[in-house]
Amino acid sequence: MQLTSNQRLAILLHGGIRGTYGKTGLSLLRYSESPIVAVIDWESAGESLSHLTGIAHDVPVVATVEAALPYAPDVLVIGIAPSGGALPEQCWQEVKQAVAAGLSIVNGLHTPISMLPELQNSLRKGQWIWDVRQEPPNLPIASARAQMLSCQRVLTVGTDMGVGKMSTSLELNWAAQRRGLRSKFLATGQAGLMLAGDGVALDAVRVDFAAGAVEQMVMDFGNDYDMLHIEGQGSLLHPGSTATLPLLRGSQPTQLVLVHRAHQMTIRNHPHVPIPPLREVIHLYETVAGAAGALAPVSVVAIALNTAHLDATAAELAIEQTQAETGLPCTDPVRYGAEVLLDAVIKS
Numbered sequence: 001m002q003l004t005s006n007q008r009l010a011i012l013l014h015g016g017i018r019g020t021y022g023k024t025g026l027s028l029l030r031y032s033e034s035p036i037v038a039v040i041d042w043e044s045a046g047e048s049l050s051h052l053t054g055i056a057h058d059v060p061v062v063a064t065v066e067a068a069l070p071y072a073p074d075v076l077v078i079g080i081a082p083s084g085g086a087l088p089e090q091c092w093q094e095v096k097q098a099v100a101a102g103l104s105i106v107n108g109l110h111t112p113i114s115m116l117p118e119l120q121n122s123l124r125k126g127q128w129i130w131d132v133r134q135e136p137p138n139l140p141i142a143s144a145r146a147q148m149l150s151c152q153r154v155l156t157v158g159t160d161m162g163v164g165k166m167s168t169s170l171e172l173n174w175a176a177q178r179r180g181l182r183s184k185f186l187a188t189g190q191a192g193l194m195l196a197g198d199g200v201a202l203d204a205v206r207v208d209f210a211a212g213a214v215e216q217m218v219m220d221f222g223n224d225y226d227m228l229h230i231e232g233q234g235s236l237l238h239p240g241s242t243a244t245l246p247l248l249r250g251s252q253p254t255q256l257v258l259v260h261r262a263h264q265m266t267i268r269n270h271p272h273v274p275i276p277p278l279r280e281v282i283h284l285y286e287t288v289a290g291a292a293g294a295l296a297p298v299s300v301v302a303i304a305l306n307t308a309h310l311d312a313t314a315a316e317l318a319i320e321q322t323q324a325e326t327g328l329p330c331t332d333p334v335r336y337g338a339e340v341l342l343d344a345v346i347k348s
Contacts, residue, residue, distance in 0.1 A: 001130045001197065002032075002048075002162070002193075002194075002195075002197025003028075003032060003034045003075070003077075003106065003194050003195070004033075004034060004197075005033045005034055005035070005315060006034075007035075007074055008034070008035050008036075008037045008071075008072060008073045008075065009028070009032065009034050009035065009037065009073060009075050009076075009077050009078045009097075010036075010037060010038040010039070010040060010068045010071070010073035010076050010077070010103070011029065011038075011039050011040065011076075011079040012025070012026060012065075012066070012076055012078050012079055012080065012091060012094060012098075013026075013039050013040060013041045013079045013081060014040065014042055014043070014081040014090070014091050014094070015023040015041065015042075015043055015080065015096075016041065017039070017041050017043065017044045017045060017049075017052050017053060018043055018052070018112050018273075019043075019080075021082055022079060022081075022186035023081065023162055023191065024077075024078075024079045024080065024081060024190055024194075024313045025039070025077065025079020025080060026053060026055065026079070027166060027167070027191040027192075027195070028077060028079060028137050028166070028191060028195070029049070029053065029055050029057050029059070029333075030055050030196060031059070031115055031167075031170055032194070033102065034075075036057065036061075037059070037068075037071040037072065037073050038059065038060055038061075038062055038067075038071045038073060039059055039060070039061045039062070039070035040061075040062055040063070040065060040067075040068055040094065041061055041063075042063045042064070042077070042192050043266060044061050044062035045061050045062050045067075046061065046062075047061055048061075048338070049108045050081050050346055054308065055261070056108065057253045057285040058107065058214060062317045064097075065094045065097045065098045065103075066097065066187060067193040069101055069105035073103060073138035074102075074103060074104065074122075075102070075103060075105070075106060075175060076094075076095065076098040076103045076105050076106070076193065077105075077106040077108075078091075078095065078105070078106065078108060078109060078203055079108075081108065081109065081190075081203035085270065086109070086111055087109065087111075089197045090161060092346050095113070095274075096118070096119070096122075097128070098128070099119050099122045099123065099129075100122055101233050101288070102127060103127075103178065103215050103325070104123060104127050104128045104129065104130070105119075105128075105129045106129065106130045106132065106194060107131050107132060108190030108191065108193075108194065109127075109133070110130045110133055110134075110203075110204070111205060111312050112131040112134075113129060113131060114129040114130070114131045119231070122267055122303075128190040130139070132190045132193050132194060132201055133190055133201040133203065133204040134204055135201075135204050135206065135209075135213075135214065136200055136205075136213060136216070137203065137207045139209040139212045139213050139216060140209075140212040140215065140216060141209070141211075141212050141215070142212040142215045142246075142249050142250050142285070143215070144249070144252055144295060145215060145219060146215055146218045146219060146222065146250065146251055146252035147217070147252040147254075147295065147296055149218070149223065149252075150222075151222045151223075151225050151226055151227060151228055152217050152226065152227040152228070152254045152255065152345065153218060153222070153227075153228050153230060153252060153253045153254050153255075154169070154172060154227065154228065154229050154230065154231070154254070154256075154257060154345055155185050155230045155232055155247055155248065155251050155253035155255075155256055155257075156168045156169050156172075156229075156231065156256075156257050156258075156259050156304070157231035157232050157235070157236070157247075157248075157256050157257070157258055157259065157281070157285050157300075158232055158234070158235045158243060158258070158259045158260070159235055159237055159258070159259070159260045159261070159264065159275045159278075159281055160235050160237065160238060160243075160260075160264065160267050160268055160275065160306055161233075161234055161235060161238055161241060161268070162263065162268070163235075163259050163260060163261045163264075163306050164259050164261070164304060164306040164334065165231060165233065165254050165259045165332075166187075166189060166191060166192050166231045167228065167332075167333065167334050168232075168257060168259050168304040168338070168341070168342065169185055169192075169229040169231045169232065170185055170192075170195070170229075170231075170256070171333035171334060171337065171341075172333065172338045172341055172342055172345070173185040173227045173229040174338070175228050175337065175338040175339055175341075175342045176229070177343055178343070179342070181227055182224070182225045182227070183225060183226065183227050183228075183229065184198070184221055184225045184227075184228055184229070185191045185198075185225075185229045185231065186199045186217055186218070186221065186228055186230045186231060187199030187227065187231050188200060188201070188202040188214070188230065188231045188233050188247065189198075189201065189203070189231060189233055189311070192231045198217075198221070198229070199217060200214065200216075200217050200241050202233055202247070203233070204213065206247050206281045207246075208241075209241060210246035211245075211246040211247075211249040211250040212250065213250065214247055214249070214250025214251050215249075215250040215251070216250075217250075217251075218230070218250065218252075219295075222344060225329060225339065227345075228251075230247065230251045230253070232244070232247060232259065233247060233286040234289060235274065236284060236285065237264040237267060237275060237276075237281065237284075238267055238270070238273075239267070239273060244253065245288070248288060248289050251255050251295065252258045252295065253289065253298050254296075254298065254348075255298070255299065255300075255301045255344075255345050255348050256285055256286070256289065256300045256301065256302070257301065257302050257303070257304055257341055257344075258281065258282060258285065258302075258303050258304070259303075259304040259305075259306065260275075260278060260281075260303060260304070260305055260306065260322070261304050261305075261306040261309075262306060262307045262309075262315070262319075262322070263310075264272055264317065266274060270291040277325070278303065278322065278325055279324050279325065282300045282326065282328075285300055286300060286347075299348060300328065301328065301329075301339045301344040301347075301348040302329045302330065302340065302341045302344035302345070303322055303326055303328050303329070303344055304325070304330075304331070304333050304338075304341060305318060305319055305330055305331065305332050306332065306334075307335060308331040308332075308334070308335075309321070315332060315335060319331055319332065321346065328342065329343065
């Protein structure tokens with residue numbers, strides 16, 4: 001499935017605008033082509049969404065699903081990812097109310113809800129529930145087949161989770177398409193799948209088949225495009241991340257773009273884990289990607305720097321400092337566009 005431009009969305013973001021678990025909903029606000037008619041967040045109801053998020057969307061923030069109904073949504077997107085993947089009871093009641101009101105549901109949580117009798121029995125004709133995180137069928141074990149493709153395969157990798165890998169891949173894809181390249185974004189997370197439709201929910205795949213799922217995805221599209229932009233997940237630096245290595249192995253990337261949040265010194269939720277100097281992180285990714293010569297050598301060709309928390313002057317200074325530190329082209333692709341990064345990919 002895929003969200004389309006003729007669907008009117010309400011995004012359930014209770015606590016996610018000011019909190020740390022609203023990334024899915026905020027990504028849709030920034031990138032979705034579907035009209036978003038309301039955001040539901042009891043903490044921020046009545047406030048300016050653009051002031052709260054920096055996203056230039058004039059969308060009302062309301063407290064409940066009931067308060068969103070006058071704006072005529074036809075799809076409710078669960079835009080939060082609470083710890084443990086289970087919706088709080090108050091949010092669950094909102095989902096049930098949305099179904100009762102005739103809205104379809106997009107669920108990006110680990111816990112599937114489409115087959116729950118209390119929801120299934122309430123669905124009307126044409127109403128549906130999309131559980132985004134599903135393992136594809138008939139997955140192979142990866143075999144490095146993707147290295148035989150002629151297309152460029154650009155993978156975003158990060159110094160931490162949640163630093164902007166999806167946004168960087170999307171911006172790169174759009175920049176490539178504007179130049180007339182046959183370019184495609186391949187999603188590997190729930191927000192990316194909601195936006196693009198094509199891809200795989202990598203964290204729903206059993207670990208033995210994760211690289212195979214990525215490989216299958218890349219092989220499905222690699223012969224039809226000049227350039228694939230593969231959405232990164234996790235980080236080799238994060239002690240709890242298992243997604244980055246399957247992406248490296250399955251996609252057999254031809255270029256890497258390293259994504260980093262400016263001035264971040266430690267893993268966000270694990271302050272006892274430092275982020276090494278970026279030159280060392282670059283060496284780590286290049287070494288792991290090439291597997292000590294068993295696989296083709298791969299270079300980090302540019303740095304995507306997340307400066308959302310900085311003002312314009314500080315952002316430009318951080319970009320200059322990062323470029324001097326690494327010797328690589330650097331920009332914030334959300335703030336300034338991805339042309340600098342795309343130039344580095346094409347020239348490599």
